[in-house]
Amino acid sequence: MATGKEIADTLHDMVDREMTFMHICGTHEAAIARTGLRSLLPEQLKIVMGPGCPVCITPQGEIDAALDLVDKDCIIATYGDLLRVPGTRGSLESCGGDVRVVQGVHKAVEIAQKTDREVVFISVGFETTAPTVAATILTKPPKNFSILSCHRIVPPAMKWLLDQGEAKLHGFMLPGHVCTVMGYEEYEAFPVPQVVAGFEAEDILLGLLMLVKQVKEGTHRVDNAYPRAVSREGNVKAKKLMYEVFEPSDVEWRGFPVIPGSGLRLKKEFEQYDAQKKFGIVFKHVSKHTACICDRVLRGLATPSDCKLFGKICSPRTPVGPCMVSHEGACKIWHMYQAKKA
Template sequence: MKYVEEFQNPEAARRLLDDIHATVTRPWALMEVCGGQTHSIIRHGIDQLLPDEVELIHGPGCPVCVTPLEVIDKALEIASRPGVIFCSFGDMLRVPGSDRDLFGVRGEGGDVRVVYSPLDAVRIAQENPRHEVVFFGIGFETTAPPNAMTVLQARRLGVTNFSMLVSHVRVPPAIEAIMRSPECRVQAFLAAGHVCSVMGTGEYPDLADRFKVPIVVTGFEPLDVLEGVRRAVRQLERGEHTVDNAYPRAVRPEGNPAARAVLEDVFEVTDRSWRGIGVIPGSGWRLSPRYSEFDAEHRFPVSGITTREPAACRSGEVLQGLLKPHECEAFGTACTPRTPLGATMVSSEGACAAYYLYRRLGGTPASLEASPVA
């Protein structure tokens, strides 16, 4: 398959690894800020194949994982109401709230439905005019444009019983928050290629310059990740800190102008709370006042919700790159995909889920012969 098989070529992977081994002379800590990259790294054993001097730190790159507990609890409260059809992508159904999840609400009789496109929720609203249909709109810059287009479509079709519970977050402010943390060890970033395919790279040069960190825009296949690491290590060894696009087949500096225009029309930038991290200024989107009639939080008053994070869950430290999943005492015991304490264990992009699925408690060191890369 074009753009898949050629980016999993074992000989090319070996050459990139040889180059990295030959280049590195001192310890460096790199953070990938995309959960898809994290899963690729753990699945293919890339972190175990790299030199000991190169550490990959898993960042808050899973949109499901960083959705704040208070928003999850709002979703649960709305979904429990009579006459509501609550629509969501499947990976949100097992994310634990304070005392249950959306699967639990469905088990109690709530009408919770899995959809594969936000437009499915608009169609459901058309087919059920006596019900309020709510779509759970979460994600980074990648899922925000289709969600924005769905709001435009609902208005165009005159669908008045549709609304969206919005919890969109933005990557650049998260990078800034990570770099400002006194516990930060990150010396370079692998930026998420799909985010940059939408937004471009315009927000990154200032971050690279202010914090003196290389930022390499990176894809998701094994060779993409290795090439991103290679370029980041080369910059670090040379004392450079620039933005480098290692994913040119998908990313242009200006991003996708049409998608960005829709985002600017439908959403406005706001402060956003990140689960396990806290409030990051300017790190999210909400529906602009022009589209407030589609805002589920306006349609369903859900204030006064009290949230409770499990004391044993350390997903906040995992999301900040301060802890590897298997270093958590609850990992694989009290916390499993069937009994998750946090979203990082059940999301398809969660770091804890990646460790549980591919490596459990760390496993044995990978080799080129044993790794799926080969």
């Protein structure tokens, strides 16, 4: 395999026009920022951020729904990244309720097994985390356990981005983690260059090189630059589990409107574990009222340093928007590595 420098040199030789590619994975952004990879790229080649952080795209209405569950005296179990994401009336960290950080859904079930109180797991994530939640639901957890499903599916968001044409994208670097589970068959329907990439600097550079080659050839397909982890069909067993328990639903993404078929809700036969139905919780749309530009960052239209709040009013200690909270959030990543405007 060629070294990173050799791939970068080849990119400089090949890129002869403006090309913009979007990645849809917070781990890709972390690797790019950590290694200073953008500084190696030709000036005409841009890689921009998309909606690749599941915590970042969780809308305020779903955070508010979790706070409503706190008001109902539920024990809330969630990933640590979600604690400080602001809702309209504070965050889970500041709410004063019984909120516990867990490493996964199985730990939330263990809490429910040791108490008579209602335990709700705030179930966020793309197709990477949904199968483990589905497998847990199939084990028939205790009756005092339920989930607030905040899951999202990546391909419908990509379709929305392509239909809008806002960022003038030439192709996508597909999320390696999601594709490990889902494969890349369903992405083949999109008429743009796409590459599945891993998370080392060389993986990302190779993915960019393969994208550039497609653009230069005037063709489009899905290339796999991460064959050590990803196959076309993905993890068939995990996909079967996911769709045995969940079904697609129309949901809002933070920074996006309602995207048809982009969420996952529990099927009717499992609705006893659906916290929305169990407690009469409604996801409400919340209009944006701050100068935060997380919505534009998530759509590839801006970088974190374009925001007037970045590193000033908004920091990891005092986040205004979700992209400054999660370890997969672009703003927190840029703040951590002191990235400059790219």
